[in-house]
Amino acid sequence: MAKFYVESGTLRLIVDAADARRAALWAVHRSLEHILPNEEEELDVDNLPEVEPAGSMVLGDVIRLSERGFENQDTVEYETLNIVSEWSQLMMALSNMEHELRAA
Numbered sequence: 001m002a003k004f005y006v007e008s009g010t011l012r013l014i015v016d017a018a019d020a021r022r023a024a025l026w027a028v029h030r031s032l033e034h035i036l037p038n039e040e041e042e043l044d045v046d047n048l049p050e051v052e053p054a055g056s057m058v059l060g061d062v063i064r065l066s067e068r069g070f071e072n073q074d075t076v077e078y079e080t081l082n083i084v085s086e087w088s089q090l091m092m093a094l095s096n097m098e099h100e101l102r103a104a
Helices: 020-032 080-103
Strands: 002-008 011-017 062-066 076-079
Touching: 002 020, 011 020, 020 062, 020 076, 020 080, 062 080, 076 080
Parallel strands: none
Antiparallel strands: 002 011, 002 062, 062 076
């Protein structure tokens, strides 16, 4: 596994991953996990939790990853919306699998 320095908005994170795309997915997961409900809670879209910007990680339009350090010019970039969309699809697939296993 390689070490990636991930930057987007206020997010700065060091991630070990097989490749840059997987590192970007993990960074999105880490940045969103504190604002989403846990397994026991139902998601109520009408009453989403308020997030204080000062203490939370806020993603920018682009996720930049480098194997050489933060603020490095040698980066791989992904559009945040694309990575968040892919992450969302992965979370839905995992949730569906979990529900199917519980029903069996």
